[in-house]
Amino acid sequence: MVRRAPPDDYVLDTLMPDLIGHDRAPSAFIVYLKLWHACGGPGRRGVGLSLSNLAAETGLSKSSVQNALRGLERRGFVSVRRTSPTAVPIYEVLAPWRR
Secondary structure, eight states: OOOOOOOOHHIIIIIHIIIIIISOOHHHHHHHHHHHHHHTSTTSOOEEOOHHHHHHHHTOOHHHHHHHHHHHHHTTSEEEEOSSTTSOOEEEEOOGGGO
C-alpha cells in the first residue's frame, strides 16, 4: 500500500497559478497532481504508467499528457526513466522547491 502525501502548500499556492495562469498549461498541473498521488509524493518510489493510462485517469487526451510531461520534465518537476524505447516509463515526482 502506498502512503499518500497531501500536496505541499507550494503546489497549490505557487505552482498552480504558474502552470495554469502563466504557462497556460492546466494539463501539466493535472498530470503533476495525478503523479504526486500515484507516487505518494516526492522522494518516494517511482510509478510506471503508460500514456494511455495517464490519459484515461486524468480525462486528458494522450497528446495533452505527452505535452504536459515534456513541460514538467523540462522544468524539473518530474523525472522519467525508460528501460527501453517501448517499455512503460517510470515517473518520479520531484519537488525542487524543497532544496
